[in-house]
Amino acid sequence: MSPTPADRLRQRASALRALARTLHGLKLLTLSTVAGPHTWVGPSPQACSDDLDARRRLMFQAADELRREAARFERIAADLDARHAVAGLG
Amino acid sequence: MGLLAYDPEQVAVLRAALRNALDELRRVACADPAAASAMHLVRSSASQLESVWLPLTNRLLATDPLAVGQRRNAGIGSLQQSLIKVMADGYGWSVQADPLGDDAALVSAQEARALGARLNDVDPRSFSGDQATQDWVAGQLLLIAADPNLTAQFLANFHEWASLSNWLGWAHLLHSGGDPSQSDPAAAARIEQVMAGLAAIQWRAVSAGGSDIASAEQVIPQLDEMQPYAAALLASRMPLAGDALVAVTVELLQRYLDQPMTPGSDGPWGDKDFDTGPNTADLLLPLILCDQYTTVAYVHAAVARNPLLLFATANDQSLQQRAMVVAADPRWTTDPEAGDLLITLLRGFAGGADADQAIDISAYGFDPDWHSFLGALLAPWLLEFTALPETWGLSLDERNELLAFVLEDDAAMETLLARSHAIVDGIAADIDAHKPADADAAAGVLSAVLQLFVNEATLTAQIGKNQWDLMWTLAGVLLGALAGGPASGVAIDTATLIGSDVAERYEWFGAPDVTGATLNALVARQAVFAGAAAAVAASTTRQLISQGVLPEGTPPPPPANLGLVNPDAAYNTAFRGWKLRNGIQLGSPAGDRLDTMVYAFVGAAIVAEHAAEKGADLNL
Numbered sequence: 001m002s003p004t005p006a007d008r009l010r011q012r013a014s015a016l017r018a019l020a021r022t023l024h025g026l027k028l029l030t031l032s033t034v035a036g037p038h039t040w041v042g043p044s045p046q047a048c049s050d051d052l053d054a055r056r057r058l059m060f061q062a063a064d065e066l067r068r069e070a071a072r073f074e075r076i077a078a079d080l081d082a083r084h085a086v087a088g089l090g
Numbered sequence: 091m092g093l094l095a096y097d098p099e100q101v102a103v104l105r106a107a108l109r110n111a112l113d114e115l116r117r118v119a120c121a122d123p124a125a126a127s128a129m130h131l132v133r134s135s136a137s138q139l140e141s142v143w144l145p146l147t148n149r150l151l152a153t154d155p156l157a158v159g160q161r162r163n164a165g166i167g168s169l170q171q172s173l174i175k176v177m178a179d180g181y182g183w184s185v186q187a188d189p190l191g192d193d194a195a196l197v198s199a200q201e202a203r204a205l206g207a208r209l210n211d212v213d214p215r216s217f218s219g220d221q222a223t224q225d226w227v228a229g230q231l232l233l234i235a236a237d238p239n240l241t242a243q244f245l246a247n248f249h250e251w252a253s254l255s256n257w258l259g260w261a262h263l264l265h266s267g268g269d270p271s272q273s274d275p276a277a278a279a280r281i282e283q284v285m286a287g288l289a290a291i292q293w294r295a296v297s298a299g300g301s302d303i304a305s306a307e308q309v310i311p312q313l314d315e316m317q318p319y320a321a322a323l324l325a326s327r328m329p330l331a332g333d334a335l336v337a338v339t340v341e342l343l344q345r346y347l348d349q350p351m352t353p354g355s356d357g358p359w360g361d362k363d364f365d366t367g368p369n370t371a372d373l374l375l376p377l378i379l380c381d382q383y384t385t386v387a388y389v390h391a392a393v394a395r396n397p398l399l400l401f402a403t404a405n406d407q408s409l410q411q412r413a414m415v416v417a418a419d420p421r422w423t424t425d426p427e428a429g430d431l432l433i434t435l436l437r438g439f440a441g442g443a444d445a446d447q448a449i450d451i452s453a454y455g456f457d458p459d460w461h462s463f464l465g466a467l468l469a470p471w472l473l474e475f476t477a478l479p480e481t482w483g484l485s486l487d488e489r490n491e492l493l494a495f496v497l498e499d500d501a502a503m504e505t506l507l508a509r510s511h512a513i514v515d516g517i518a519a520d521i522d523a524h525k526p527a528d529a530d531a532a533a534g535v536l537s538a539v540l541q542l543f544v545n546e547a548t549l550t551a552q553i554g555k556n557q558w559d560l561m562w563t564l565a566g567v568l569l570g571a572l573a574g575g576p577a578s579g580v581a582i583d584t585a586t587l588i589g590s591d592v593a594e595r596y597e598w599f600g601a602p603d604v605t606g607a608t609l610n611a612l613v614a615r616q617a618v619f620a621g622a623a624a625a626v627a628a629s630t631t632r633q634l635i636s637q638g639v640l641p642e643g644t645p646p647p648p649p650a651n652l653g654l655v656n657p658d659a660a661y662n663t664a665f666r667g668w669k670l671r672n673g674i675q676l677g678s679p680a681g682d683r684l685d686t687m688v689y690a691f692v693g694a695a696i697v698a699e700h701a702a703e704k705g706a707d708l709n710l
Contacts, residue, residue: 012122019120019128026118027111028135034104035143037200040150041173042094043190046198048143055135062128069124
């Protein structure tokens with residue numbers, strides 16, 4: 001049996017949540033702990049530290065956005081399931 | 091191009107972490123269109139690590155660090171490279187060139203700490219002459235002061251407040267007139283910016299404590315080691331006001347007096363070591379003078395601590411004089427406060443019976459022409475020094491002595507003339523305070539002041555035009571004040587009868603000469619009293635007519651004839667004749683009123699005394 005549109009949406013939501021989890025656990029996010037003033041100082045080290053901090057924030061934002069999108073897909077899938085059930089009863 | 095310092099072992103750790111992070115990013119995959127934005131961020135991050143940060147760590151680890159000489163050539167000794175130098179010298183880190191330059195608009199906690207540490211051991215002499223570095227440091231200090239954490243980081247390491255401030259103060263002095271050949275207002279302003287940065291940092295720390303400021307020690311670090319001028323430069327950049335500003339100012343001025351001359355020729359020199367240029371007081375008094383009540387508080391605090399603070403601390407003595415004039419101004423002070431100030435100062439200048447009270451301003455090399463200043467102090471309080479019975483616990487004799495001491499100088503006379511409005515205001519204030527201001531009091535003032543002039547003329551055997559002018563002016567203003575007084579209600583046209591045309595009367599008296607000086611003074615006094623009596627008679631008559639006490643058409647009283655031998659006695663006679671001709675009886679309402687007013691000036695006893703004095707002098 002081929003997947004229904006609701007099933008496909010749930011699969012996409014699952015993939016987005018998996019990516020969000022991956023982003024949340026990236027080693028990139030902890031790089032700033034070894035790229036700080038205990039390792040090096042100067043204009044470039046400062047720029048590196050600032051860049052890594054900024055990417056950390058952006059990664060968290062991207063993960064949050066992925067989770068929101070996944071939740072939206074799941075709500076749509078639930079609506080589709082409900083309509084389908086109503087149509088079957090009719 | 092800047093410098094960067096690094097711990098090679100830690101950079102190796104960083105490089106490994108970057109590689110692992112890059113490998114991980116490369117493995118991230120998601121084809122869902124809804125993940126496009128996130129995947130773009132993943133790819134751009136991988137690209138940044140791969141193309142920028144990994145190559146940088148590779149270069150650092152593959153390249154030999156700069157040798158000591160190379161570091162020096164690259165400017166590691168400059169304050170701008172404070173953090174690099176601290177990490178290299180203090181922690182043994184390696185140093186290499188950095189492709190990026192420093193962003194002066196950003197200060198990290200490490201940079202704040204490093205700058206604090208470096209300012210401790212910077213060569214203050216070279217720093218005080220390095221304008222570019224001063225600009226940079228001033229900017230960094232203000233950025234640090236704007237952030238409590240950065241301030242704490244800086245203060246954790248910086249402790250050489252006195253040394254740095256003394257050298258900066260010395261340079262400021264040189265550029266501000268201490269050495270005319272090095273006068274450079276722009277350079278002085280640059281140093282002030284550095285001091286402003288230091289002051290802002292210190293003020294943040296002080297204000298965080300929350301306690302009231304009652305002493306200089308609370309705001310000036312290392313006060314005992316800091317020269318007063320440097321401390322003043324620092325304090326003047328803090329938002330001190332009111333009692334706190336007064337307390338700090340008085341303390342620093344006393345330290346100025348107490349400071350020894352700087353030994354040797356290496357510096358840094360303090361303001362007392364310079365013959366020219368501003369002093370501690372020149373930095374602080376403009377702040378004091380911004381507010382009248384602060385000014386009054388300052389003067390009284392200085393008098394209580396040491397009156398010399400008011401005379402021996404400023405290069406521009408007019409600042410101190412302005413402060414004292416404000417402190418003696420009835421608008422900003424009370425009678426007892428003004429009395430304390432005036433008595434202390436006048437006794438100090440006059441030397442007095444107690445030599446301990448004397449103020450020897452000449453010992454400090456300042457312009458001894460202080461008579462005019464004392465005249466300005468005195469102007470609003472002339473009544474207190476002449477006619478009022480109880481003033482500040484002084485006997486009339488001492489008041490007269492002190493007044494005569496001030497007025498012995500033509501410059502003081504000129505000042506009194508210029509400040510005749512202050513005299514009027516002072517007398518008006520006394521009238522408002524219901525002090526005696528009737529005809530007898532006004533006559534008493536005239537008598538006391540004019541007697542001083544007569545005495546002075548006798549003593550010095552010369553009378554200047556200014557004294558003559560002042561005599562007439564005083565007569566005018568005193569009678570003008572009388573006109574506004576509640577006791578008389580008399581409108582006196584003094585401008586017409588007395589106060590105006592001073593020059594003409596001066597011509598009438600003739601040029602002062604030595605032998606005739608005393609006589610001229612006595613004649614002048616009689617003339618002033620005759621003129622005053624005529625003015626009072628005229629205005630009182632007008633008032634009595636308007637009140638219906640005298641009939642309409644009553645002829646005006648006679649004018650004073652100032653050209654007679656005894657003009658006051660002549661007016662007494664003329665006035666009596668006028669009353670007789672017009673039926674104004676002794677004991678009648680009009681007669682009583684007129685007699686009270688007019689005989690206060692030309693009563694029989696007064697004119698007889700004046701004539702007798704003159705006769706005695708003529709017999710000399």
